[in-house]
Ligand code: BES
């Protein structure tokens with residue numbers, strides 16, 4: 001699919017279809033489409049799509065009127081949903097070239113991003129039922145303005161959209177193909193194409209360093225683990241800060257010896273989505289060149305109950321020196337993140353944001369509507385929340401009360417890897433906090449948001465790429 005920016009009006013752009021917007025109660029196209037307006041078919045209600053052929057005054061063969069709802073409610077996140085939904089209603093109809101007519105710079109960025117991500121499908125491995133002849137081949141973003149900022153806005157949207165698809169392409173791969181070593185290969189490909197430095201720690205180096213928490217998780221699998229580090233430095237060293245993006249990448253989580261029920265276990269191929277988002281974010285960051293150094297630190301393992309697997313009752317020594325009693329081998333994400341966080345600090349990260357499909361409990365708390373975020377630094381949190389809002393990724397601040405730490409106290413080791421039955425997302429976050437220390441840090445539990453279980457009008461089933469856009473916006477907004 002090709003994405004283009006054209007400086008043309010909605011009426012003059014030549015395409016097989018042009019997408020235009022109508023707000024609730026608006027009359028923008030009433031002269032050209034009197035019947036549709038009078039019948040109430042076009043009401044401007046959000047995500048109402050009306051396709052009309054041969055509209056007088058339009059060069060395009062079809063006009064899709066997209067209801068944009070209340071004018072004050074149309075932020076970039078909603079606009080992306082609206083445009084993605086519009087593109088998806090037009091797919092599979094033999095329409096080759098679609099134009100989207102938008103206004104301001106912010107709308108151009110949202111439209112470009114939507115133009116790239118909307119048509120993504122999780123069907124890479126399907127050999128039948130795909131009809132490439134009917135696919136949309138070109139999406140043009142039509143802007144009737146000569147404003148200079150528009151090129152940059154278009155580029156930002158295009159780059160973030162492309163990176164989201166990179167992340168989704170990686171995340172959608174099944175766990176027999178996307179092993180930790182395969183993830184390393186994907187990360188190397190991203191780094192090479194983006195001219196970024198990459199360093200991959202293998203099992204031997206992790207042993208030398210003493211990453212006992214990460215290695216303990218890996219030992220039940222025949223697939224060797226790795227720790228991926230990708231680094232970006234700004235062209236001019238604007239700040240001394242180094243932002244570390246730590247992403248959980250368990251390529252499959254059986255639970256280990258504390259094995260999960262078989263029903264729904266296939267979903268645990270998604271347990272590398274945090275890592276895939278961190279890798280994809282580096283691709284966008286390399287293009288958009290924020291003024292801060294950024295590192296992705298991605299620990300990758302497969303959590304299996306092999307004969308060498310760790311047991312409940314094992315005590316491991318983490319890279320930090322802290323000992324951890326493993327009470328449940330299914331609480332593995334926090335173990336690999338503990339060593340990755342310690343390593344990120346050793347590498348010089350001054351700020352940390354981790355993303356992990358860490359707990360089922362966060363899905364109980366927030367459903368699929370928002371990721372849960374935890375922090376040890378309220379100032380950093382407010383910068384972060386602004387970046388997430390701008391990205392259109394919903395995040396909800398969750399607490400780290402001292403009571404959660406009480407639950408992790410352990411007699412045999414410094415800390416244990418699970419708390420009690422309740423507040424599981426909070427005790428998981430509290431566990432991570434113990435390894436973060438004073439470094440400003442945010443933890444994103446994206447277990448409910450990284451994967452769409454059922455297709456939506458605006459998005460295919462499968463990986464969403466969350467929280468890649470927040471990562472990128474946070475780096476771009478760095479002061
Ligand atoms: N990857 C899972 C988190 C998860 C579980 C996401 C279920 C979505 C649905 C994580 O490694 C895990 O297994 N967490 C356990 C922790 C528990 C053993 C304390 C969980 O949430 O059940």
Ligand code: MN
Nearest residue numbers: 253330331332
């Ligand atoms: Mn688990």
Ligand code: ZN
Nearest residue numbers: 250253271333
């Ligand atoms: Zn897991």
